Amino acid sequence: xxxxxxxxxxxxxxxxxxxxxxxxxxxxxxxxxxxxxxxxxxxxxxxxxxxxxxxxxxxxxxxxxxxxxxxxxxxxxxxxxxxxxxxxxxxxxxxxxxxxxxxxx
Amino acid sequence: xxxxxxxxxxxxxxxxxxxxxxxxxxxxxxxxxxxxxxxxxxxxxxxxxxxxxxxxxxxxxxxxxxxxxxxxxxxxxxxxxxxxxxxxxxxxxxxxxxxxxxxxxxxxxxxxxxxxxxxxxxxxxxxxxxxxxxxxxxxxxxxxxxxxxxxxxxxxxxxxxxxxxxxxxxxxxxxxxxxxxxxxxxxxxxxxxxxxxxxxxxxxxxxxxxxxxxxxxxxxxxxxxxxxxxxxxxxxxxxxxxxxxxxxxxxxxxxxxxxxx
Numbered sequence: 001x002x003x004x005x006x007x008x009x010x011x012x013x014x015x016x017x018x019x020x021x022x023x024x025x026x027x028x029x030x031x032x033x034x035x036x037x038x039x040x041x042x043x044x045x046x047x048x049x050x051x052x053x054x055x056x057x058x059x060x061x062x063x064x065x066x067x068x069x070x071x072x073x074x075x076x077x078x079x080x081x082x083x084x085x086x087x088x089x090x091x092x093x094x095x096x097x098x099x100x101x102x103x104x105x
Numbered sequence: 106x107x108x109x110x111x112x113x114x115x116x117x118x119x120x121x122x123x124x125x126x127x128x129x130x131x132x133x134x135x136x137x138x139x140x141x142x143x144x145x146x147x148x149x150x151x152x153x154x155x156x157x158x159x160x161x162x163x164x165x166x167x168x169x170x171x172x173x174x175x176x177x178x179x180x181x182x183x184x185x186x187x188x189x190x191x192x193x194x195x196x197x198x199x200x201x202x203x204x205x206x207x208x209x210x211x212x213x214x215x216x217x218x219x220x221x222x223x224x225x226x227x228x229x230x231x232x233x234x235x236x237x238x239x240x241x242x243x244x245x246x247x248x249x250x251x252x253x254x255x256x257x258x259x260x261x262x263x264x265x266x267x268x269x270x271x272x273x274x275x276x277x278x279x280x281x282x283x284x285x286x287x288x289x290x291x292x293x294x295x296x297x298x299x300x301x302x303x304x305x306x307x308x309x310x311x312x313x314x315x316x317x318x319x320x321x322x323x324x325x326x327x328x329x330x331x332x333x334x335x336x337x338x339x340x341x342x343x344x345x346x347x348x349x350x351x352x353x354x355x356x357x358x359x360x361x362x363x364x365x366x
Contacts, residue, residue: 002161002164002165003161004155004160004161004164006155020155020156022155022156022158022160022161023161024161024165026315026316027315067312067315068315068316069158069161069315071156071158073156
């Protein structure tokens with residue numbers, strides 16, 4: 001898995017900031033068959049969490065109808081300088097983590 | 106028939122014939138990228154590097170560029186160094202003439218050739234994610250540069266073959282590329298707008314594909330659409346067609362990796 005995350009590098013205290021997170025994943029639904037007719041097992045990213053300075057600020061459960069390479073964008077209030085950490089967990093147990101640092105003044 | 110009647114008969118004939126006349130190649134000042142025909146949301150997705158899913162492949166390509174491969178144990182970066190300099194404009198000048206084969210070669214073909222000959226590594230199969238990633242990464246370095254196909258006289262016969270393929274009617278629907286993309290661009294086919302078919306955004310992320318794909322994949326799609334037989338990936342005809350399309354798009358800014366619906 002490879003991910004692309006974005007948050008402002010700096011923000012003022014109390015400012016509303018936009019966070020964007022995308023992960024490379026085929027999101028195989030489990031409803032498809034391969035060229036020989038055998039079912040392709042489901043393998044989707046089923047959970048996404050985002051923590052800011054150690055505290056969880058956003059999480060989402062994903063389902064098979066969500067597109068490949070899922071993209072999320074959400075907002076939060078800049079409270080303190082610290083790491084914003086993103087974690088994706090897939091059905092096959094694979095996880096992907098990404099971190100961006102934000103400086104709040 | 107009086108003279109006036111004869112004149113009006115001619116005018117009627119001319120009016121009937123006008124919509125049937127072939128529009129021919131699109132003049133330079135009317136050339137528009139396929140992105141112009143997209144919904145604003147899709148355009149915004151392409152324009153924003155943090156929302157464009159194709160950037161995942163560009164990131165992957167950046168990593169692959171530095172990774173040693175094959176028996177030679179060399180990475181792309183070992184020879185070519187910093188892509189921002191060495192690869193700037195390269196995508197805008199492909200397909201280019203390849204001395205070794207005496208034929209035009211496209212960017213993907215060039216990457217695979219370098220891989221086989223210089224790195225002594227197994228070439229990537231068509232539509233392989235790693236090949237698409239490297240191609241997208243290299244093409245990205247030409248972002249905004251005008252399509253600038255090389256003025257090489259040796260390319261002319263291949264380009265003419267490409268033009269011939271573009272204008273030849275194929276498939277059960279008996280349509281040529283030109284029937285839609287020269288004569289009816291801006292119109293609609295079913296619910297979808299017909300663009301001018303410029304190859305400036307490839308490899309690109311099609312939302313329909315849910316992944317990145319090459320121009321050849323797109324060409325095969327269109328051929329299947331008119332129920333024609335599709336040449337296999339890497340067929341010389343495809344490269345000739347790519348060469349003609351690039352000439353046809355000359356001057357349009359490159360936007361790879363693009364997003365299309």
